[in-house]
Amino acid sequence: MNTAVQIFDWKYEETSFERIDTFLSAEQSEWSRSQIQQWIKDGLVTVNDKSVKANYKLKMGDLIVVRILPPKELSIEPEDIPLHIVFEDEDVIVVNKQRGLVVHPAPGHYSGTLVNGLLYHCKDLSGINGILRPGIVHRIDKDTSGLLMVAKNDQAHAALAEQLKEHTTIRKYMAIVHGQVKHDKGTIDAPIGRDPKNRQQMSVVKEGKPAVTHFTVLERWLNFTLVELQLETGRTHQIRVHMKYIGHPLAGDPKYGPSKTLPIDGQALHAQALGFKHPRTDQDLYFEAPLPEDMEKAITLAQEN
Secondary structure, eight states: OOOSOEEEEEEOOOSSOOBHHHHHHHHSTTSOHHHHHHHHHTTOEEETTEEOOTTOBOOTTOEEEEEEOOOSSOOOOOOOOOOOEEEEOSSEEEEEEOTTOOSSOBTTBOSSSHHHHHHHHOSOOOOTTOTTSTTBSSOOOTTOEEEEEEESSHHHHHHHHHHHHTTOSEEEEEEEEESOOOSSEEEEEOOEEEOSSOTTSEEEOTTSBOOEEEEEEEEEOSSEEEEEEEESSOOTTHHHHHHHHTTOOBTTOTTTSOSSSSSOSSOSEEEEEEEEEOTTTOOEEEEEOOOOHHHHHHHHHHHTO
16 A cells, blocks of 8 residues: 655646636546545645645745545455456456547546456555556556556566556557548657646647557547557547547537547447567567447448438
8 A cells, every 4th residue: 555645736827817726637537626626625735834725826936736545445346347357367457448438547546447447356455656657657548448457566567667668568459430541551750748728628728748540540430540559658638639630520429529420438449459468478468459339329320321
């Protein structure tokens, strides 16, 4: 269990006067606004070394510090959540996550996640990311289905995290996007950061972190295109932001595109392929997950429109 105080800090560099609770909930999407407001009330959030209220309006240059105390007797309970395990050994689990399942707990929301299901399935998960994210090396969004790898011990976690950092993993996605993508292949190399106009979203911004997505067109229809996408980096909402940036937002995306154009609950995005070196044996591993039924139905309807 992680018993140390966690400290997060920011320097506010916007010209707008934004509420501190709004800013923090956008910066850390796993923190609920009610939890942030409680931390502010408890004096765990300071601006320029002073306590503030939740409605404090940030000014350019403000130094924000959040101190999260270690949880008291907090335990994430195992839950019998159906999981599709694609591969498992003493070091790694590869899961084909269903759409709608949150990957890990967050303050104020400790149940019904992939982690709860994993703890029911096996007791040994790495502890590098603390009590709320045991085993979690990388994430996919709640409403994205498909493959992700989970570490069962700290050695495996460190090795897999290093592969992600060095961009040596293979992560391929299938997506249905709006419009007809003209080029058969292409690379989107555009930095991603917090959207200055809507801090609940990410966007392509000059001062963002480097982000690279490769795409290949598989099929074109009248109003939609089926594409394969390969991540070189792994920024928050990267595929969703990049496809919107080039004028082809994902079908069904409630945050970055028209959300009700196809009968699918969330963005039409599936993590279809995952490849990496085994953290202990160095063996090349590669897995594919077939499209889920809701994506198949969405493709059928897209072909007809």
